[in-house]
Amino acid sequence: MNAADIGVLIGAGGLIALLACYFLGPKKARLADLRGGVQEIGPAEFAVRGKSF
Numbered sequence: 001m002n003a004a005d006i007g008v009l010i011g012a013g014g015l016i017a018l019l020a021c022y023f024l025g026p027k028k029a030r031l032a033d034l035r036g037g038v039q040e041i042g043p044a045e046f047a048v049r050g051k052s053f
Contacts, residue, residue: 033039039048
């Protein structure tokens, strides 16, 4: 193996590690607000109809 091969392996390993942290890392939890019978999660709104348990 020459220096270019080792550089490619190190770069590929670093890229895999960054992608794994991005997709599998901790996520920020969010709670839904209930305003006037409508559930708000960020900018989206969802109307919840039916029986509540």
